[in-house]
Amino acid sequence: MPRARSAVACVLLVLVIATLRLLPFRVALAATRHLNGRAREVATSDEALAVVRAARLAAAWWPGRAACLEISLTATWLAALRGRALGWCHGVQVHPYTFHAWVEADGVPVDEPATTSLFLRTMTIPARTRTARTRRSHP
Secondary structure (H helix, E strand, C coil): HHHHHHHHHHHHHHHHHHHHHHHHHHHHHHHHHHHHHHCCCCHHHHHHHHHHHHHHHHHHHHHCCCHHHHHHHHHHHHHHHHHHHHEEEEEEEECCCCCEEEECCCCCCCCCCCHHHCCCEEEEEEECHHHHHHHHCCC
């Protein structure tokens, strides 16, 4: 299964990069929301770690730039395709001025340094699932 996950991660990385380069950023966000919303369950910490590592491995083979934004979106899409939802976050630090994107499981950044907590969140896509959405709309 790890090889299959890595192969799918490579394909998704190419799709993420193409989406980010060729379309407005809002399209990548909408795709992430849509995929997350179709997931059956929220990813566990172990599942989240596995998809993040697969996305990082794919990024290591990519000949161009594949940093936190590309990796975090790839991990989120990969988890969603496996029926699991991950929280996706984007944040900023003021001094020095930097941006960062990461994924979360159970509200905790996955495989990230402790300094990730210093980023002020600017965008978040929560780990919502199809089941949770159905329960809310039908009491």
